[in-house]
Amino acid sequence: MSLSKLFCDKTSGVAAKRERRKEARPGELLDAALDLFVEKGFAATRAEEVAARAGVSKGTLFLYFQSKEELFKAVVRENISGRFTEWRAELDAFEGTSPELLAYCMNSWWERVGATRASGITKLMMSEAKNFPDLAAFYQQEVIQPGQALIRCILQRGIDRGEFRPMDLNYAVYLVIAPMIFLILSRHSAGICLSKEADLDPKQYIATQVDAILNGIGAPAASAAQPTRKTA
Amino acid sequence: MSLSKLFCDKTSGVAAKRERRKEARPGELLDAALDLFVEKGFAATRAEEVAARAGVSKGTLFLYFQSKEELFKAVVRENISGRFTEWRAELDAFEGTSPELLAYCMNSWWERVGATRASGITKLMMSEAKNFPDLAAFYQQEVIQPGQALIRCILQRGIDRGEFRPMDLNYAVYLVIAPMIFLILSRHSAGICLSKEADLDPKQYIATQVDAILNGIGAPAASAAQPTRKTA
Amino acid sequence: MSLSKLFCDKTSGVAAKRERRKEARPGELLDAALDLFVEKGFAATRAEEVAARAGVSKGTLFLYFQSKEELFKAVVRENISGRFTEWRAELDAFEGTSPELLAYCMNSWWERVGATRASGITKLMMSEAKNFPDLAAFYQQEVIQPGQALIRCILQRGIDRGEFRPMDLNYAVYLVIAPMIFLILSRHSAGICLSKEADLDPKQYIATQVDAILNGIGAPAASAAQPTRKTA
């Protein structure tokens, strides 16, 4: 929690429990708010609920956040960790094939982002983008752009190494993004979009998607002779 | 507009202007409501706004819909036309290859659903599913299930004809669904998820997705020799 | 329903049924309004309900009565028949003893007023007097004053004839009025004030009251000598 970091590292070694709690307050509120905003949406979440879930009183919430809207923005900003530089480094250091890299990235995205509560902010942004244009722009800049750039890099790497065929990357990035977004939204929308019975396994979902992206679903034998392949 | 039918069929040819308006009112209100709900979300849309956009007064809205919530439900129901049987018929009559069928279906989905305002309710449902569990269930049953069944059919057809390789359909259906859902959400979420500059062309987006689903993005020549293919 | 009316009665040369109904409209509305006002109170009665019960449309009600308030006033005025002159005549012509007269009057009041729907307006006035001061004044003048005067006459007659002992009539009138008002209110207030099980018989209630007013409930021994007791 980056915000909490601002308050850490005080000098005392005997930090009283209460002190510690005080420092943790903003983080606890952001935590509670994230859960509730994701679950019920911005408007349907009451400030008092957030406070209650964080174990403080209504008034305290407004001690740390000027308004519910500011709380929302803080929740989004807080959970947009700039993990991209870290990822970029991994990407640059990767030594396997590009298909392997792609598979690695999507799986690691799932573990580090998709499966965590952080994925909830994506759902939040999709639901509230129109009501928070400035936040949407911020999100665009901090998450979407770097994320797309990362994927572009991977795809470009594959093309450069002759492992992927040439593509219009402006569209190809969505081959990777769409399945991830879909996965997130399914999980945060009461399972809408999913066939009810199967609460699909994310790992297998991703495996299926990766395989299809790389190889398509065309019949293996036929694939070489497919006329559609040539025209494409 | 199925709801309007309830009000049609008056025998008289002398239908007064007032009468004609009355018949049209529910539809006009649902239209206005769909626009606003999709644009701003359920909670952020005021009943009076909906009425105003439909060109009537606040009170009139409640003449046709018991509450804002009922209006919401009606909006969802209204826009779930049973287009599935029609599609099923087309599917059964289709004579081309399964890849062609898949391409045809996704393009025709775009034209008949994705590009229309009806697609807005999908976004609506994703945002509000948690707040309207009964509606979510209804949507599941009326839209998701039939939609998935349709896609299953197409894939099964391809497998049966040797045009697609064998797959676990429980996961494969999302190869088709995910890109469509993503496209819808992009367009109804202030372009979040999209690289800002390009307001991507849906046709080309779909073409790219279809091509990848069918053929993958593996390099043409290499694809046959790909080691990942074998292990996958 | 209303549609059929459009087709009926067209040809008849005799005073059409519709004509007669038209004349009856105000009365039917007042009837319906009385029932509803008594049952639910002024505010809780909706204009549309009154119209519906009278078998006409909302608009028609306002054709005959400028406002709901006017309707209320009309209901009260309509049901305050000046039966007092008639009663005064009976009183003057009465030849029995004053105790007999009193008993006769209370019983006849029950039959002519208490048991009829007209008694409902008394309840109405008690409930709404504060909200309709002008009506209250009107009611005072048209009903209360003449009514009290009548009772005063009876009591005075008894005193003059030595059948009643001298009393302060300003207070004695309520010996007669209170039981009647109570009876009415009990019947129009969901039985409040009544011991639940017994839906008390008005005739016997009145008999008990009359007997007590005349003879008191004092011990039998003492009252054995009372001549009035024997006749009662």
Next chain:
Amino acid sequence: MSLSKLFCDKTSGVAAKRERRKEARPGELLDAALDLFVEKGFAATRAEEVAARAGVSKGTLFLYFQSKEELFKAVVRENISGRFTEWRAELDAFEGTSPELLAYCMNSWWERVGATRASGITKLMMSEAKNFPDLAAFYQQEVIQPGQALIRCILQRGIDRGEFRPMDLNYAVYLVIAPMIFLILSRHSAGICLSKEADLDPKQYIATQVDAILNGIGAPAASAAQPTRKTA
């Protein structure tokens, strides 16, 4: 005020001004509500008015009472103090004659109930019983039944001691109840039922009623022998 008790008993002597107000709020609101409901009826009383009279804002009212209807119910419940056991004790301890007991009871009822604002709820119940059937039942059980039982006891005592003549108590109770209900209603209905000029003196009204109940209004000659007459 029984409700306030729920909030009392704070141990601290440093009770802050805010705290003290909070304890008093429900009572103040109930007070204000009683006045207004009695004066104008339930529907004609606006929630904001009640709040204003209690010296708080609209919102505060709903902090203590879930809805206007709940406020109404609380008003009724609050003013039904279980004074009946207390009265029963007095009755059992009474040593005078039964006529004296009856007179004592009616006078003390006036002082303890009739003359207080609590009497207003009787008028309330009569006006709104049909709209609040559950409350009416509650009132029946909590007030009417015990009240009637008390009166029955008094009358039965008189009969047993040979001071009252035998009566059908099911009807005789109303000899006592009717005058009291009437008195209350007169005072809460803008004086309707009263001859305008005289704003009748309750004490004398009750004295007249008691005298009549005990002795009747029969001619002096007959009742000269009555022992009860002398003591009354």
Next chain:
DNA sequence: GATGAATGAGGATTCATTCAT
């Protein structure tokens, strides 16, 4: 006249926000 669709003022209720303690 009669109708009932439309209106909009009015009132109940919610909840973000403030501030005295």
Next chain:
DNA sequence: CATGAATGAATCCTCATTCAT
């Protein structure tokens, strides 16, 4: 700092009343 009582703007919804047909 923390609290939670108090506030009142905002919004849903009702229903008396109007008026085009």
